[in-house]
Amino acid sequence: MNGPETESLDFVRQIVADDQSNGKNEGRVHTRFPPEPNGYLHIGHAKSICLNFGIAERFGGLCNLRFDDTNPEKEETEYVEAIQEDIRWLGFDWQDRLFFASDYFEQLYLWALELIRQGKAYVCDQTAEEVREYRGGWNQPGRESPFRDRTVEENLDLFQRMKAGEFADGEKTLRAKIDMNSANMNLRDPAMYRIRHVAHHRTGDAWCIYPTYDWAHGESDSIENITHSICTLEFENHRPLYDWYLEMLGAHHPQQIEFAKLVLSYTVTSKRKLLELVKGEYVDGWDDPRMPTLSGFRRRGVTPESIRNFCNAIGVTKFNSLTDLALLERSIREHLNQITPRVMGVLDPVKVVIENYPEGEFEMRDAINNPEDESAGTRQVPFGRELYIERSDFMEDAPRKFFRLTVGREVRLRYAYFLKCESVVKDEQGEIVELRCTYDPETAGGKAPDGRKVKGTIHWVSAAHAVDAEIRLYEHLFTQENPADVPEGMDWKELLNPDSLKVLTGCKLEPSLAEARPGDRFQFERNGYFCVDSKDSTADQPVFNRTVALKDTWSKVQKKQS
């Protein structure tokens, strides 16, 4: 008998699978996604969300949403709401398990008192500068704080007074008493609490001492009965501290597992940089379609399925890689190809007059809505004497490989007739303003009864029926493949692509698009995938965002020739 298809698991899922089959945590699997509400979610977070929620799903477990809100200076309710919307949009559900680290401030405080009683934590009066100095360096052991040996009673008293607000910001900290000689800097008596007289977005003025990440995170995991605490590589050196706190407390001890975060080419996912792009108005906001944020992708027309599919495809490892944006684009095209209705839209119009087509007369042509999906049916598109076609679909001195329109040559108008260009009308500047053409009435539907063939098929829109629209074309946000590699002496923002947004006005769309609603997605045949902008589009002034262009073999041929 043949063995079952062996499913290949990434190393995190392998650990979880082993733990489950070994009966660890009674076979229970419980993960969490722990964003800090200090910015919007981006594509890197999507990888983590898909991992955490995906593992819960795969192993019959649960995944919590927990906001890591231990630093009131940077965190805001706006972000809390946006983050939830983005996760739901991505397609994941935390059900009733919405938590906040700030929910655990009281428990954390009680645990801190316990560590003090154990002699494992002390109140330190050193300034931030002194702490840094005493910590030592990689080749230099740390020195113990002069406050390290305070008695339990004194520590208890001082810590309670810290909480009561008797001290100013930065005047005292609570520190874990571990090892000032550790090779791991995180173990050189790390801070557990700092004093900040700042209102918290949820607890208001209830607290003026706030726990640090290391102190709050593992303990929050423990409280929520998490089994596998999955985080990114930069926390690898924190794991001994994560473990230390939990061991001292004798509390439920989740396993921290670190994986490499996503780095995508031609964009940045540093929250600091994204925030700077927004605040500095280099982009239109967190949901600017050029942003790698989930809200940016959503506004651009990307589907959540594409993003999930992408996250699935890139895998999970501990290797710091640079993922090619082409992989994400491939995912986007793949899904959009399946689901989007086809329409005709001319981005850069030039007028065609069909001299032998009667003036003032129109007819309806049948067009297929989606060749990938027969159930999408057909629609009718008006055709008449005056049309718009794409300026780039005509060339005066056409090279041999140019299959489109040129004087004296025939092309097919998609779903309509063969069209032949007779002459070109130009203005004083030599700019083409009109193409005088004739059509062959025998070729209705695009086939010639005499069997003659045309090499090219181009799209068109009836001038009398066209819907005018604004179209926004997007390119990479950065000119450099890895914008994190900033050349010496250069500001990273100089790497921003000046052509990342191109606004086209006076675009001509087929009349069915008058019905399009914000968020609706289409394939403009031969151009790309577009969606109605959710912020700026109105019935009178429709605005479309290009999600991604269609693959374009012709532009490659052209590039090779020049």
Next chain:
RNA sequence: UACCCGGUGGUGUAAUGGCAACACUUCUGAUUUUGGUUCAGACAUUCAAGGUUCGAGUCCUUGCCGGGUAACCA
């Protein structure tokens, strides 16, 4: 300089001591009323050197290269 973690085609991953596999990109060709889609084909001596083994991408040693780490950020 210390500690931790990595290294498989151009890119991302798989191979759990037994024929280096898949996807993307690129290139060729076929099909096509979208220069889209689809289909077929091409593209690697697994960072290096030693060792263990009948057999090593995988295990061991050393070296090389890359990343992370010295916030009262997360």
